[in-house]
Amino acid sequence: DQQVKQNSPSLSVQEGRISILNCDYTNSMFDYFLWYKKYPAEGPTFLISISSIKDKNEDGRFTVFLNKSAKHLSLHIVPSQPGDSAVYFCAARSTSGTYKYIFGTGTRLKVLA
Amino acid sequence: ETGVTQTPRHLVMGMTNKKSLKCEQHLGHNAMYWYKQSAKKPLELMFVYNFKEQTENNSVPSRFSPECPNSSHLFLHLHTLQPEDSALYLCASSQGAQPQHFGDGTRLSIL
Numbered sequence: 709d710q711q712v713k714q715n716s717p718s719l720s721v722q723e724g725r726i727s728i729l730n731c732d733y734t735n736s737m738f739d740y741f742l743w744y745k746k747y748p749a750e751g752p753t754f755l756i757s758i759s760s761i762k763d764k765n766e767d768g769r770f771t772v773f774l775n776k777s778a779k780h781l782s783l784h785i786v787p788s789q790p791g792d793s794a795v796y797f798c799a800a801r802s803t804s805g806t807y808k809y810i811f812g813t814g815t816r817l818k819v820l821a
Numbered sequence: 822e823t824g825v826t827q828t829p830r831h832l833v834m835g836m837t838n839k840k841s842l843k844c845e846q847h848l849g850h851n852a853m854y855w856y857k858q859s860a861k862k863p864l865e866l867m868f869v870y871n872f873k874e875q876t877e878n879n880s881v882p883s884r885f886s887p888e889c890p891n892s893s894h895l896f897l898h899l900h901t902l903q904p905e906d907s908a909l910y911l912c913a914s915s916q917g918a919q920p921q922h923f924g925d926g927t928r929l930s931i932l
Contacts, residue, residue, distance in 0.1 A: 710863065717861075742920055751825070751911055751923030752864075797864070807852065807918060808877060811864040 711735045712800050714812035722820050727785040729815050731798030734779060738800040738810075743772060743783045746795045746814070755796075756783070788819045824848040827912050827924035834902065835932050842897040842927045844912030853895040854921065855887060856911040864911065870895060899929075907931045 713732045721727045729743075739760045744752035758765040758772045758781065765772050771784045785792055798812040825846045834840050846853065855867040869877035870889040884906075886898040895912055907930050913921040 712863065740918070744923075749925065751827075751913075751925045753923070754920040757920060807915060808866060808869065809921065810866075811856075813861060813863045 710812075711738075712798055712810045712812040714796075714798055714815050716815050717813070718816040718818070720818045720820060721788045723790060724787045727783075727788045727792065727817055727819065729783040729785075729796050729798075729817065731781050731783075731812055732779060733781075733800050733810075735800070735802065735810075736779070737802045740801040741772070741774060741781050742799045742801070742809070743770075744797040744799060744811075745792075746797060752797055785817075788817075790819050790821050793817055793819045824922050825912060825914055825924035827910075827927050829927060830925065831928045831930075833930045833932060834899070836902060836904075838902075839898070839900045841899065842910055842912075842929075844895040844897075844924055846893055846895075846912075846914040846922070848914055848916070848922060850914035850916040850922070851892055852915045853889060853892070854913040854915075855895065855897055856913065858909040858911060858926070860908075867897075902929075902931045904931050 711734050742757040743755045745755045746752040756767050756770045758774050774781045795814045795816045797814045799809045828843045853870045856864045858864050866879050867881045868887045873889050888896040909926045911926045912924045915921040
């Protein structure tokens, strides 16, 4: 059973508008959540994270929101730029001794110029 | 960022071949990971090493054999693979609770 779900495989947004990528999780033991960005032929690169004790974390154009009661997090990119076109992976980490990350299937974002 | 280097970038092998994937990290991290990424599936954790000791084996078939001679190097030895093993294999490293850094992966194709 998938513990981290990204139900939208793709998303297209006009340049300058807001991109909202969503992620749902099922395991209440997750205490740390991350977003990674992946360009073709490259490995994922860390983008932004949030601890379960917070409900929002902002870094420039990127903001991650966490709703623990709904077990839902989202990544907002505003304004969206063509260079943001990539696959975005949501990941969650459990509180077990080894830092083990569970990833979603990814959402392909296309920002249209 | 070239902190985690994987070689080769592409590999085509027959089912009876033996080959190895190599990962090297220059970040001074103490943990290293192997992941498998198949089409339309999430990244699947295969193995975790902490300070050269294997701490996680996620029910990976024995035809995949990892080796971690030191904290900077990680290998994945491959033997008698199946066509369904064709995928992108990603190596990552991390330090403590910090986010993982990934290599660019090895695209493996099994004939």
